[in-house]
Amino acid sequence: MVDTAQRPTPRSPKPNTTDAAASKSGSSGAAALDPSVNTGPIKVAGDPTAPHVNVESLSRALLGTWADVRLAARELTARPDMQRIEGLSMEDHRARVFEQLKVLAANGHVHRAFPTYLGGHDDHGGNIAGFEELVIADPSMQIKGGVQWGLFGAAVLHLGTKKHHDAYLPDIMSLAVPGAFAMTEIGHGSDVASIGTTATYDVETEEFVVHTPFRAAWKEYLGNAARDGIAAVVFAQLITQGVNHGVHAFYVQLRDATGAFLPGIGGEDDGLKGGLNGIDNGRLHFDNVRIPRENLLNRYGDVAEDGTYSSPIASPGRRFFTMLGTLVQGRVSLDGAAVAASALALTIAITYGGQRRQFTAGSDTDEEVILDYQRHQRRLIPRLATTYAANFAHDEFLVKFDAVFSGKADTDADRQDLETLAAALKPLSTWHALDTLQEAREACGGAGFIAENRFVGLRADLDVYATFEGDNNVLLQLVAKRLLTDYSKQFAKADPGALARYVFKQATDRAYNGSGLHRLTQNVADLGSTARSIGALRDITVQRELLTGRVEGMIAAAATVLRPASKLPKKQAAALFNSQQNQLIEAARAHGELLQWEAFSRAVDATTDAGTAQVLTWLRDLFGLGLIEKNLAWYLINGRLSAQRAQAITSYIDRLIARLRPHAQDLVDSFGYSQAHLRAPIASGIEAERQAEARDYYANLRASGEAPVDEKSHHKKK
Amino acid sequence: MVDTAQRPTPRSPKPNTTDAAASKSGSSGAAALDPSVNTGPIKVAGDPTAPHVNVESLSRALLGTWADVRLAARELTARPDMQRIEGLSMEDHRARVFEQLKVLAANGHVHRAFPTYLGGHDDHGGNIAGFEELVIADPSMQIKGGVQWGLFGAAVLHLGTKKHHDAYLPDIMSLAVPGAFAMTEIGHGSDVASIGTTATYDVETEEFVVHTPFRAAWKEYLGNAARDGIAAVVFAQLITQGVNHGVHAFYVQLRDATGAFLPGIGGEDDGLKGGLNGIDNGRLHFDNVRIPRENLLNRYGDVAEDGTYSSPIASPGRRFFTMLGTLVQGRVSLDGAAVAASALALTIAITYGGQRRQFTAGSDTDEEVILDYQRHQRRLIPRLATTYAANFAHDEFLVKFDAVFSGKADTDADRQDLETLAAALKPLSTWHALDTLQEAREACGGAGFIAENRFVGLRADLDVYATFEGDNNVLLQLVAKRLLTDYSKQFAKADPGALARYVFKQATDRAYNGSGLHRLTQNVADLGSTARSIGALRDITVQRELLTGRVEGMIAAAATVLRPASKLPKKQAAALFNSQQNQLIEAARAHGELLQWEAFSRAVDATTDAGTAQVLTWLRDLFGLGLIEKNLAWYLINGRLSAQRAQAITSYIDRLIARLRPHAQDLVDSFGYSQAHLRAPIASGIEAERQAEARDYYANLRASGEAPVDEKSHHKKK
Incomplete structure (x- = not known):
């Protein structure tokens, strides 16, 4: 018998096992296929010329349009210093993730979407591709990076104009100014248009007065707000000359050099969450905080010194959706990250399922590999199909996103199509990831529940992907x-x-x-x-x-x-x-x-x-x-x-x-994750080694002639 | 409008709101029903004599056969010192749970199933009913208690004989001897009959030699093994006179007074898990550990001094299933605990859903209560129906369990029926709990993800209920x-x-x-x-x-x-x-x-x-x-x-x-949980208060004449 222990890591060279496979699998159909020999040209029942997967070329296809960016990102996510340590306290986890963000800033990993003249690459698709991969190292690092560069930074980039880019982006890119994206309020999540925070223009002082009028208008769930945020992009109802022009974004300094809130600003720590505890989510409120007129991010709406409002988009409704539309990349990247997490989970569970043995259904001595049970296959293989579908759909989605944001195909219709695509795919892939992580965890039994085998931590972190950046429903x-x-x-x-x-x-x-x-x-x-x-x-x-x-x-x-x-x-x-x-x-x-x-x-x-x-x-x-x-x-x-x-x-x-x-x-090998990415002992080959050791023990015992007789056969002999 | 803020806690007296309800709900069917007035006799479209739920009597029905035991248990689970604190380190959580177990031992809460002559009550059904309720305070406390009294203690009780009861049960009941239930091995979870650990009788010394022959035979996932366990009931293949008589249970001392492992015994800490981190799960292995012959728990199989094996059950297969069958109570209690957690989750989510407002679908000013959206109803109300079904089924299950274990109806057929019932209901209710906790969490959006609102912690803890005490599949x-x-x-x-x-x-x-x-x-x-x-x-x-x-x-x-x-x-x-x-x-x-x-x-x-x-x-x-x-x-x-x-x-x-x-x-009020049980700020009425404050703010602003004009209406006026 060819044992899977011979290939402890999924990416190791594979022995050609044709003979063993053919002799075992030809007999009684799929249920009797030997799973330990799943890489050679295996005879499938009724089909003597069964095909062979070219893992290398399939791997390349799965990496998609920005394959090189992904491969570079995977070198980063394979680094232990960039990875999550299970069981850190919330404080330690936050501190670690903040240090990891400094690495991301220092090596420019997260700067691709920013303007070339500021050190970026104006590369929107590549930026998201590289960003998504971070989920494999630690979703907290990914999402905290997303808050800093994908929300806070991207709001300045897309809603601000050149003066804002020059003034703010360098410090945002370098992480010198960590910032929050203060859109959601306790009272309004999905319905952003109804937020309560106001920014009222004071023509006397040429300032906006940012104010939280009631408790439900506190900004809520903001990454970087509880600890690290020095500034924020605050979304508020812009009021000037007695008219409410709807939601606009403002750049607001939050804390001084000592980390204390500036006058009029207050907040709370959200404390422990179901996951993503490396991120310092918190609440913010404003008591008539005055900011300069220029702090209005004025690409889609401006207020002149005398208080006159102007906008390149006449319709308030269209203006609102255009402004929010610039932030679609959050949904794009969650879609990709969810696919990555699903792929990782299935790599672990299917590798384990192909080695783990339990019950001797069709033999007197050899236990069955659990992935040979029909139910186990039904639990994992259809989810593998869905993950492939989501992977390929995501790459097309990302190409579309890149076309819009690079300006290659940036009509109103393109933007609307992109919005619809994001709204259709992000719910499916994030729910699929939760479902897959859970099924994979259960398919690995108690071992799946141990934190070191990855499922439970990833599932806890990805839970909120279903409701943030747009509630799935x-x-x-x-x-x-x-x-x-x-x-x-x-x-x-x-x-x-x-x-x-x-x-x-x-x-x-x-x-x-x-x-x-x-x-x-x-x-x-x-x-x-x-x-x-x-x-x-x-x-x-x-x-x-x-x-x-x-x-x-x-x-x-x-x-x-x-x-x-x-x-x-x-x-x-x-x-x-x-x-x-x-x-x-x-x-x-x-x-x-x-x-x-x-x-x-x-x-x-x-x-x-x-x-x-x-x-x-x-x-x-x-x-x-x-x-x-x-x-x-x-x-x-x-x-x-x-x-x-x-x-x-x-x-x-x-x-x-x-x-x-x-x-x-x-x-699953074609997803291309190495042991440094899987980091799950049960997918390391250790299970096959243990099985082999046990089988050898019993074989030697039988050979020695000293094996105890089974009571049942003992009765028969008597 | 009658505001829900008037009834901030679910159990408070309810105002009769007939008029308001009728005037609002009569107009356009279910979608327009006012959810803030859901307790009075509301006119349902087409049915002018809509019924009214008697919460008190329904509450009593849901409590079931052991209502008084449950109510007493709920007094205990309402005590802050018995409740989980979110965010404790694993060490602190373990220490806290151990202290809570001392309280359970001191007040006898967990002694009902033990013999009357030792201070118990021989009350098997009541014991489980009281035990299940503990999940509301902290599932770690519940399951660690289950390990001590429901597995370790119950194994001594059901598999041992009077000499074992007299020798071991008092210290087990008092927690003087915390113990592990060492059945599962790394290589064998569901297939207990195939475990590798051996207990070989040595006629010379009249001892059993307990031995772990290979790595896959390490005992695994054992509560109390990593830290607190002084002894264990160890399941091993009983070998005497060269014959393997199958799996039997042995009482084995693990640690000395200093907490160090005894010679020949070793182990590891399982470390962080997906949940239940108040329990010190760990691994154990045995290197030819000698125990006295009397340590065999010999109710269903004994070895005489000369090594002769005897059993009241001739068939090895039937003997094995009879022995395992005595441990069915784990499945019974998980079924009940899963129902309790589902009920708690729905109480929180439905209370919040009846207060939270979002989007102004059918009005210019008033936002809709989210539980009035059809999708939201579809997400929560069918799960409420399933929870009711599972609740009533559980009580019948518990009655059946009590009949078997009290001896009232204890034929082989009864025991087999009980086993089948347990195997049918435990999977359904534990999966339902995970599904419900997740849907409830998502239905509460970001607030559902904050640990203080309970869903995420309960879900993390209950995750493993789907695969322990029998894998659901x-x-x-x-x-x-x-x-x-x-x-x-x-x-x-x-x-x-x-x-x-x-x-x-x-x-x-x-x-x-x-x-x-x-x-x-x-x-x-x-x-x-x-x-x-x-x-x-x-x-x-x-x-x-x-x-x-x-x-x-x-x-x-x-x-x-x-x-x-x-x-x-x-x-x-x-x-x-x-x-x-x-x-x-x-x-x-x-x-x-x-x-x-x-x-x-x-x-x-x-x-x-x-x-x-x-x-x-x-x-x-x-x-x-x-x-x-x-x-x-x-x-x-x-x-x-x-x-x-x-x-x-x-x-x-x-x-x-x-x-x-x-x-x-x-x-959901009929489930009978008070605020002390819910402990979820979003179910406290705070959301309704915030909504009311916001509405008052806007009403006053409109009344003042100083409200900014909406840009859209401003355009129209111009």
């Missing part, structure tokens, strides 16, 4: 509204009958733009016919039609119900919309999943190595059919699938998972 | 095997045709016994007929038939596939079984859910207050129909529901949730 509702708007544009003058009869047109290219509905070339109701064989499920067109049809069908159904809303009083219209809220959010989720599936499919198309392409095709099919299986009732109720074909989906998924099982280790 | 597989066995007994001599034609007989009374299949009086396929109106879904018989039919249908389908297994070689038979593993585990889950539904239905039947009974009926229907909705595809594929009725289920669920919304606060 609120974001999906934004997507749904966009889908409804796109839909209703098609039918602005159509009567309800025309609406119901409408057959969607295919526009799959729009998926790449990350927004809009996908339309079918045919009436998807035909799919339910028994004429098509089960083989149709493998057809990419069929998968696309089914996935697209569900998004469109759900949006169409909601739109039909909502049609009378425009004629109703506001309260009733809101109640009507509310009656569809859950379905709309589910439709938005389906839209995001479709975007992931499309990205995955393009990645499959771009794969040149035949074996890798075959395995990726199975994995993409598993992802796509998994989505359909999850929503099978919808397809049945709406006549998109016959009962017969619906049932075939589950059995085909079982087959796909069994086919993918021998490639599971290659598929 | 492994437990469900045990249930599935039992269901298969029961099923095949029916068809021992039937041909496959008879099997397929079989129409199940109803035996709902068996549900109460917590095991066995539920059989229908009619062919459930008829249910799909359109003849039955949508109203049929409210029919308890219909719900029961649908839920029962799915369990039976899934088991029957798997049994048909598995039928050839008995004729196959062992390896192929295992592969065949493996091919059904996922479906079997899902069938076991469905069986557990059915048990919860049956228990909930009995609780509804036992409710005498009409209003409470009505609301509970809706809640039970929501639970039952929610289960059906979750598995709708199965019902459609198998012809149990027509597409039309399947669709009706979702819309009826929407209606039920809207009906339950006004009662949500009453339903």
